[in-house]
Amino acid sequence: MAQTSAIKYELLHVEKHTGARLGKITTPHGEVMTPMFMPVGTQASVKNISPRELKEIHSQFILANTYHLWLRPGDDLIAQAGGLHKFMDWDGPILTDSGGFQVWSLSDHNQISEEGVTFRNHLDGRKMFLSPEVAMRIQNNLGSDIMMQLDEAIPYFESYDYVKNSVERTTRWAERALKAHKRPDDQALFGIVQGAGFKDLRKASADSLVALDLPGYAVGGLSVGESKPEMNRVLDFTVPWLPEDKPRYLMGVAAPDSLVDGVIRGIDMFDCVLPTRIGRNGTLMTKHGRIVITNAKYKNDFSPIDPDLDDYASTHFTKAYLHHLIKANELLGQNLASLHNLRYLLKLMEDMRQAIAEDRLLDFRAELMENYGYNKPNARLF
Amino acid sequence: MAQTSAIKYELLHVEKHTGARLGKITTPHGEVMTPMFMPVGTQASVKNISPRELKEIHSQFILANTYHLWLRPGDDLIAQAGGLHKFMDWDGPILTDSGGFQVWSLSDHNQISEEGVTFRNHLDGRKMFLSPEVAMRIQNNLGSDIMMQLDEAIPYFESYDYVKNSVERTTRWAERALKAHKRPDDQALFGIVQGAGFKDLRKASADSLVALDLPGYAVGGLSVGESKPEMNRVLDFTVPWLPEDKPRYLMGVAAPDSLVDGVIRGIDMFDCVLPTRIGRNGTLMTKHGRIVITNAKYKNDFSPIDPDLDDYASTHFTKAYLHHLIKANELLGQNLASLHNLRYLLKLMEDMRQAIAEDRLLDFRAELMENYGYNKPNARLF
Numbered sequence: 001m002a003q004t005s006a007i008k009y010e011l012l013h014v015e016k017h018t019g020a021r022l023g024k025i026t027t028p029h030g031e032v033m034t035p036m037f038m039p040v041g042t043q044a045s046v047k048n049i050s051p052r053e054l055k056e057i058h059s060q061f062i063l064a065n066t067y068h069l070w071l072r073p074g075d076d077l078i079a080q081a082g083g084l085h086k087f088m089d090w091d092g093p094i095l096t097d098s099g100g101f102q103v104w105s106l107s108d109h110n111q112i113s114e115e116g117v118t119f120r121n122h123l124d125g126r127k128m129f130l131s132p133e134v135a136m137r138i139q140n141n142l143g144s145d146i147m148m149q150l151d152e153a154i155p156y157f158e159s160y161d162y163v164k165n166s167v168e169r170t171t172r173w174a175e176r177a178l179k180a181h182k183r184p185d186d187q188a189l190f191g192i193v194q195g196a197g198f199k200d201l202r203k204a205s206a207d208s209l210v211a212l213d214l215p216g217y218a219v220g221g222l223s224v225g226e227s228k229p230e231m232n233r234v235l236d237f238t239v240p241w242l243p244e245d246k247p248r249y250l251m252g253v254a255a256p257d258s259l260v261d262g263v264i265r266g267i268d269m270f271d272c273v274l275p276t277r278i279g280r281n282g283t284l285m286t287k288h289g290r291i292v293i294t295n296a297k298y299k300n301d302f303s304p305i306d307p308d309l310d311d312y313a314s315t316h317f318t319k320a321y322l323h324h325l326i327k328a329n330e331l332l333g334q335n336l337a338s339l340h341n342l343r344y345l346l347k348l349m350e351d352m353r354q355a356i357a358e359d360r361l362l363d364f365r366a367e368l369m370e371n372y373g374y375n376k377p378n379a380r381l382f
Numbered sequence: 383m384a385q386t387s388a389i390k391y392e393l394l395h396v397e398k399h400t401g402a403r404l405g406k407i408t409t410p411h412g413e414v415m416t417p418m419f420m421p422v423g424t425q426a427s428v429k430n431i432s433p434r435e436l437k438e439i440h441s442q443f444i445l446a447n448t449y450h451l452w453l454r455p456g457d458d459l460i461a462q463a464g465g466l467h468k469f470m471d472w473d474g475p476i477l478t479d480s481g482g483f484q485v486w487s488l489s490d491h492n493q494i495s496e497e498g499v500t501f502r503n504h505l506d507g508r509k510m511f512l513s514p515e516v517a518m519r520i521q522n523n524l525g526s527d528i529m530m531q532l533d534e535a536i537p538y539f540e541s542y543d544y545v546k547n548s549v550e551r552t553t554r555w556a557e558r559a560l561k562a563h564k565r566p567d568d569q570a571l572f573g574i575v576q577g578a579g580f581k582d583l584r585k586a587s588a589d590s591l592v593a594l595d596l597p598g599y600a601v602g603g604l605s606v607g608e609s610k611p612e613m614n615r616v617l618d619f620t621v622p623w624l625p626e627d628k629p630r631y632l633m634g635v636a637a638p639d640s641l642v643d644g645v646i647r648g649i650d651m652f653d654c655v656l657p658t659r660i661g662r663n664g665t666l667m668t669k670h671g672r673i674v675i676t677n678a679k680y681k682n683d684f685s686p687i688d689p690d691l692d693d694y695a696s697t698h699f700t701k702a703y704l705h706h707l708i709k710a711n712e713l714l715g716q717n718l719a720s721l722h723n724l725r726y727l728l729k730l731m732e733d734m735r736q737a738i739a740e741d742r743l744l745d746f747r748a749e750l751m752e753n754y755g756y757n758k759p760n761a762r763l764f
Contacts, residue, residue, distance in 0.1 A: 043706075043707075043709075043710045043712055044703075044706065044712075045707055045712040045714045046714075047712065047713065047714075047716075048713045048714065049714065050694070050714055050718075051698070052432045052694070054700075061400075068710075072706070072709065073681065073706040073708055073709075073710075074707075077681070077682055077702070080682060080684075081700065081702060081703075082684075087700075087702070087703055088699045088703065088705075089699055089703075092602055097741075114536075188743070240625065248508075286633070290613070299455065300458070300462060302462075302463055302464075312432070312434070315729055316471045317471055318463065318469075320459070320463060320469070321426075321463075321469055321470065321471075323455075324425075324426065324427075324455040324469075325426075325427055327454065327455075328427075328450075328454055328455075330425055330426075330427040330429065331429065331430045331713055331716065331717075332427045332428075332429075332430065332432055333427075333429065334713065334719070335430075335432065335713075336432075381505070
């Protein structure tokens with residue numbers, strides 16, 4: 001039952017000491033190198049950042065949110081515009097999620113059944129219904145390169161019985177998604193392995209989804225409140241059950257230590273709103289850790305934000321100017337901070353790929369932990 | 383009593399039918415062609431626009447607000463940063479106003495005397511004092527290419543006696559400003575002709591300021607609520623009293639018809655927050671008039687914003703996408719709309735300079751009025 005696949009994963013090198021993977025994904029909108037980080041463009045726009053700025057910082061892939069685009073401007077309108085790439089002027093690959101996560105986190109009165117989820121949306125309170133088939137119809141309209149199956153977003157510490165039933169339903173939903181998929185030639189459907197912290201349920205989930213021979217797999221239900229050792233533990237036993245010749249995606253992760261720890265465990269793809277969200281509040285990611293630029297000590301600090309980074313903010317402006325912009329609510333400050341944080345993460349992934357190619361990923365991790373401040377006793381981390 | 387001048391104005395051509403001037407101003411930060419429009423960077427940032435975007439749309443000059451920078455981050459800090467150009471990474475010329483207008487429009491409890499103005503600032507309510515000397519000290523710290531003298535911003539329809547006293551004080555304040563000016567070699571001080579709608583007071587104001595041989599003059603107290611014919615009437619009689627070899631500046635004007643009518647009356651320089659302010663709310667200036675992009679009819683309009691314009695928004699995105707961004711409060715929408723409106727005005731001035739060079743400014747005006755919709759009976763104009 002091999003599927004026609006819109007994407008192709010090529011494993012280029014396995015890091016000697018960790019098993020981390022250097023790879024390449026060929027998509028209908030070009031080739032990308034992995035491991036990689038995908039900026040999030042929730043409503044068909046990466047917040048405060050233009051498509052040409054995304055190119056400038058070497059963003060390979062972006063993510064967009066099915067739930068938000070379904071509500072506004074509507075997937076029919078985007079189809080009419082010629083698809084999401086054309087609508088938002090992004091010619092690189094796009095991944096869309098299923099909408100499920102937002103139904104749980106943003107909407108009211110959601111009720112799940114075998115058929116799907118009924119909920120009231122957060123914009124106008126209208127009652128709506130999301131099912132595996134609806135999620136596929138929307139994503140087929142959007143025309144993303146990679147689509148995610150609808151799954152149930154459940155808290156990490158649910159009971160074994162609840163998780164078991166949910167995991168089995170998620171597999172049935174993957175089968176239904178596959179059947180409803182109208183564009184297998186130019187859109188790839190990924191499955192999502194669930195099972196919270198239960199090893200046997202993770203295995204059952206992985207095995208049943210792998211049997212569907214999907215073009216890629218996400219490890220879901222992580223980065224939802226569990227500890228970092230807990231997340232790493234789940235990755236440690238789950239990733240080996242995924243096929244070597246398909247990309248593996250860890251959703252909602254952008255903390256530098258989590259990225260390197262995910263890569264070490266064989267993850268190829270990451271996304272998160274963190275860099276743009278904290279950027280809007282004036283928190284900057286740098287080689288030497290986080291900077292809260294509104295702190296008084298930066299008021300007259302005329303040094304660059306991050307002398308080691310090549311982004312527009314770091315090469316043209318001072319900390320004092322960024323401090324002023326954010327304090328004065330000038331939106332240019334949000335743009336520069338968001339652009340900077342995204343470039344920081346994209347460069348981190350570039351450096352990580354280099355470290356994999358050179359079989360020195362553990363040294364790279366040690367340097368990152370030291371430089372970023374993870375080894376300091378009272379470091380305020382994320 | 384000729385002053386050392388930091389800037390030089392060169393009159394290149396006088397339009398045959400109107401007397402409109404094509405000119406060039408040489409400043410410490412480069413040459414600019416006039417007539418021209420200056421984008422406003424209130425708090426050391428043109429709202430939502432980066433310096434490199436300003437270059438891209440061929441912005442020659444920008445304006446910054448003394449009042450705002452005095453309060454935050456402080457002119458001392460900006461001097462410490464190496465001046466405003468360096469602080470905000472803008473290497474072209476900058477004009478700063480005196481701060482007087484904001485004292486009147488934004489602050490509370492202001493009290494004017496011969497010495498200056500006492501007021502409580504709008505940020506923290508602290509009592510402050512602005513005088514001709516203080517306005518010069520701040521602007522000398524900022525290091526702008528053109529500085530404005532402190533004047534009194536009075537309503538257009540004040541009594542004759544009030545305006546007469548105010549105008550005479552404004553001239554005394556110009557003399558004090560000139561004495562307090564510490565950097566005549568690299569900063570030019572402009573005087574401001576006041577006098578509301580009273581011809582004799584405008585003449586007295588112009589004559590007394592021209593006697594000071596300042597490097598340039600603004601016609602002040604306009605665009606403050608008077609009608610457009612009223613504004614044109616004041617320009618008609620005031621501009622001829624200003625020296626031919628100095629630039630003339632009309633403050634706070636950006637409506638296309640007011641720009642061409644000002645140019646026809648011999649004005650060389652304009653500024654206004656209008657293009658960025660209306661852009662943030664989704665109003666776009668185009669060859670065929672104003673577009674309120676949030677209007678439902680643009681929801682699925684996949685045509686460019688302005689097919690005749692060369693800006694990033696017009697050449698890469700559709701009206702439907704801009705409609706979506708502004709409706710969804712995506713800040714990229716504000717960036718694109720602001721950039722677009724500024725480019726519209728800068729291009730309008732480029733075209734106007736061409737029309738002056740070719741002695742066809744009246745034809746240009748007639749086309750502009752027709753195309754922009756000023757001739758429509760119920761056109762909603764600005």
